[in-house]
Amino acid sequence: MTAPLLEVQDLVVHYPGGGLFRRGAPVCAVNGVSFSVARGETLALVGESGSGKSSLARTILRLQAKQGGTVRFGGTDLFALRGRALRAERRRLQIVFQDPASSLNPRMRIGDAVAEGLAIHALAPRAEWPARVAALLGEVGLDPALAARWPHELSGGQKQRVAIARALAVEPALVVLDEAVSALDVSVQAQVLTLLTTLQQRRGLAYLFIAHDLAVVAQVAHRVAVLYAGRVVEEGPVGSILTAPRHPYTQALLAAVPAPDPSAPPPRLLLQGDPPDPSALPPGCPLWPRCPHPARDAHCQAERPALRPVGPTHAACHHAGPAA
Amino acid sequence: MTALLEVRDLRIAFPAPGGDRHPVDGVSLTVAPGELLALVGESGSGKTLTGLALLRLVPPPGRIEPGSSIRLDRTDVLALADEPLRQLRGRKAAMVFQDPLASLNPVLTVGEQVSETVRAHFPVTARAARQRAEALLAEVGLPDPARRYAAYPHQLSGGMRQRVMLAIALAAEPALLIADEPTSALDVTVQAQVLALLDRLRAAHGMAVLLITHDLGIVASRADRVAVMQAGRIVETAPTAALFRAPAHPYTQSLLAAIPRLPRAAGGAT
Ligand SMILES: Nc1ncnc2c1ncn2[C@@H]1O[C@H](COP(=O)(O)OP(=O)(O)OP(=O)(O)O)[C@@H](O)[C@H]1O
Ligand SMILES: Nc1ncnc2c1ncn2[C@@H]1O[C@H](COP(=O)(O)OP(=O)(O)OP(=O)(O)O)[C@@H](O)[C@H]1O
Ligand code: SF4
Ligand SMILES: [Mg+2]
Ligand SMILES: [Mg+2]
Numbered sequence: 001m002t003a004p005l006l007e008v009q010d011l012v013v014h015y016p017g018g019g020l021f022r023r024g025a026p027v028c029a030v031n032g033v034s035f036s037v038a039r040g041e042t043l044a045l046v047g048e049s050g051s052g053k054s055s056l057a058r059t060i061l062r063l064q065a066k067q068g069g070t071v072r073f074g075g076t077d078l079f080a081l082r083g084r085a086l087r088a089e090r091r092r093l094q095i096v097f098q099d100p101a102s103s104l105n106p107r108m109r110i111g112d113a114v115a116e117g118l119a120i121h122a123l124a125p126r127a128e129w130p131a132r133v134a135a136l137l138g139e140v141g142l143d144p145a146l147a148a149r150w151p152h153e154l155s156g157g158q159k160q161r162v163a164i165a166r167a168l169a170v171e172p173a174l175v176v177l178d179e180a181v182s183a184l185d186v187s188v189q190a191q192v193l194t195l196l197t198t199l200q201q202r203r204g205l206a207y208l209f210i211a212h213d214l215a216v217v218a219q220v221a222h223r224v225a226v227l228y229a230g231r232v233v234e235e236g237p238v239g240s241i242l243t244a245p246r247h248p249y250t251q252a253l254l255a256a257v258p259a260p261d262p263s264a265p266p267p268r269l270l271l272q273g274d275p276p277d278p279s280a281l282p283p284g285c286p287l288w289p290r291c292p293h294p295a296r297d298a299h300c301q302a303e304r305p306a307l308r309p310v311g312p313t314h315a316a317c318h319h320a321g322p323a324a
Numbered sequence: 325m326t327a328l329l330e331v332r333d334l335r336i337a338f339p340a341p342g343g344d345r346h347p348v349d350g351v352s353l354t355v356a357p358g359e360l361l362a363l364v365g366e367s368g369s370g371k372t373l374t375g376l377a378l379l380r381l382v383p384p385p386g387r388i389e390p391g392s393s394i395r396l397d398r399t400d401v402l403a404l405a406d407e408p409l410r411q412l413r414g415r416k417a418a419m420v421f422q423d424p425l426a427s428l429n430p431v432l433t434v435g436e437q438v439s440e441t442v443r444a445h446f447p448v449t450a451r452a453a454r455q456r457a458e459a460l461l462a463e464v465g466l467p468d469p470a471r472r473y474a475a476y477p478h479q480l481s482g483g484m485r486q487r488v489m490l491a492i493a494l495a496a497e498p499a500l501l502i503a504d505e506p507t508s509a510l511d512v513t514v515q516a517q518v519l520a521l522l523d524r525l526r527a528a529h530g531m532a533v534l535l536i537t538h539d540l541g542i543v544a545s546r547a548d549r550v551a552v553m554q555a556g557r558i559v560e561t562a563p564t565a566a567l568f569r570a571p572a573h574p575y576t577q578s579l580l581a582a583i584p585r586l587p588r589a590a591g592g593a594t
Pocket of ligand 3: 293301305
């Protein structure tokens with residue numbers, strides 16, 4: 001196998017405590033995360049709200065500092081790049097932010113926002129921009145006439161699709177999509193997901209797909225990494241993770257998915273209580289205080305489980321087994 | 325039961341070259357006390373503008389056309405002067421906005437923003453308002469609320485900001501909650517917690533909810549009735565079970581057909 005396109009190793013992201021946290025202890029948002037994404041592959045990143053997904057995404061793009069670990073893209077250390085080399089990699093690595101509204105410049109018309117990347121990276125002659133922009137808007141299901149509008153004149157889902165079109169415009173190699181289809185109705189969502197898959201097949205595009213909607217993950221991902229309190233607690237092929245998860249957190253997540261059927265039994269809530277304080281992470285398993293696993297014991301509280309192979313996935317749980 | 329909210333023939337116009345556009349073009353709906361009405365539909369079909377219109381928050385140059393009618397708890401919303409309109413916002417109806425980052429004040433801590441809303445609607449001391457704000461942040465499932473009280477919006481994750489927005493809307497104890505995609509940034513376990521809170525408030529205080537959402541799993545499990553919107557109009561309204569069993573309008577049918585589904589579990593985690 002060739003080297004992965006994106007390789008993240010032992011990544012650590014902390015925020016200074018400041019006035020926000022007692023004793024000024026730092027917020028440990030990402031605590032030693034490793035994964036890789038191959039060319040033409042989609043890795044989904046799922047996990048509890050606040051588990052560090054967006055922090056991880058922004059850091060991979062070098063939009064904020066890291067406290068440890070490495071990010072290699074196409075074999076080169078992204079954090080070592082400067083100047084022109086960095087600009088070139090920036091084009092190949094795009095992100096769609098979780099808050100699309102705040103990522104669009106309010107003083108730039110939609111058409112100009114989508115064309116901006118073409119201009120910066122000199123990807124097409126100026127005369128071709130309007131046609132390219134119109135084609136891109138059409139591909140994400142938007143009326144090309146929206147090119148003349150301002151961001152505040154669009155609906156939430158329309159802004160989200162503009163952000164996707166903008167990222168795809170510069171023909172990247174990898175796109176980080178942070179909750180990028182969460183504001184779309186299911187039929188427009190299906191159209192956008194089909195577009196992403198088509199581009200992947202045609203150009204070998206890779207995606208880091210951050211999402212809460214596990215049914216969407218089932219459609220687009222090849223592999224899934226599950227984040228809890230800034231650590232990967234389970235990682236594996238999408239089919240195994242979604243149908244036979246081994247980690248208690250992943251199991252709780254799947255049990256809580258409401259079925260799109262009014263006669264289905266209500267989803268089960270296996271997790272009570274709060275995630276751990278990110279400025280005072282416990283020494284043992286981070287799930288320990290709320291873990292629903294029947295075998296949960298003192299060993300879990302004392303010693304942090306490492307990721308280890310369990311069947312077809314890797315899980316960080318002392319008691320993960322085939323019949324969990 | 326008489327309706328808490330009754331909207332008749334709501335039309336919203338935006339000036340455009342070559343004549344006005346009407347992104348909301350004749351919407352009628354009702355919500356009873358304690359009821360949860362889900363408003364679903366195409367992206368760009370006018371759901372958010374409909375929600376904003378109920379509080380007369382349609383952004384200029386947009387305007388609500390004559391002939392539209394909005395009655396909330398027997399008040400004619402479109403006829404209200406500024407002062408009674410201010411009182412209506414919050415107490416009678418409050419909104420969770422679709423874009424939390426753009427709607428929160430970046431220079432105030434999230435706790436201050438919740439307690440400000442408490443004080444704007446109830447005659448309480450600063451200390452009592454703070455306690456109430458912390459309690460609200462805990463109720464919406466923000467972990468460690470006493471500490472996160474002092475956080476600024478940018479220091480919170482997307483889903484945390486969404487829960488803060490909900491706490492602000494609930495602070496005035498509204499009779500009607502208009503919630504525009506209030507859980508789109510929440511994982512399913514936190515989402516279930518938030519929806520259970522809304523269920524409790526509906527049961528205990530008869531709070532009504534207009535829930536704008538794309539998540540048909542939430543609709544199926546929580547809504548009493550569903551209104552389906554397309555291109556500025558409501559094309560179908562039905563009780564939830566009936567709508568899922570026998571969708572009448574072709575758009576509703578295509579929507580239900582497009583629902584992504586989880587693969588069935590192969591034993592183990594059932
Ligand atoms: N600028 C910041 N300063 C301090 N703390 C921060 C900052 N940004 C994020 N955090 C904290 O880091 C943790 C992880 O946040 P992050 O936004 O990465 O979570 P997430 O997994 O994307 O959550 P969500 O699913 O809700 O979007 C949270 O506890 C959050 O409060
Ligand atoms: N301020 C504005 N000026 C002009 N047009 C607007 C404005 N706000 C919204 N629109 C347009 O009105 C239509 C309805 O917008 P609205 O935000 O109500 O849609 P929505 O149903 O909430 O969509 P989504 O699910 O994507 O959030 C859209 O076509 C949008 O482009
Ligand atoms: S290690 Fe123990 S506490 Fe942690 S997830 Fe496994 S069983 Fe639960
Ligand atoms: Mg996030
Ligand atoms: Mg909207």
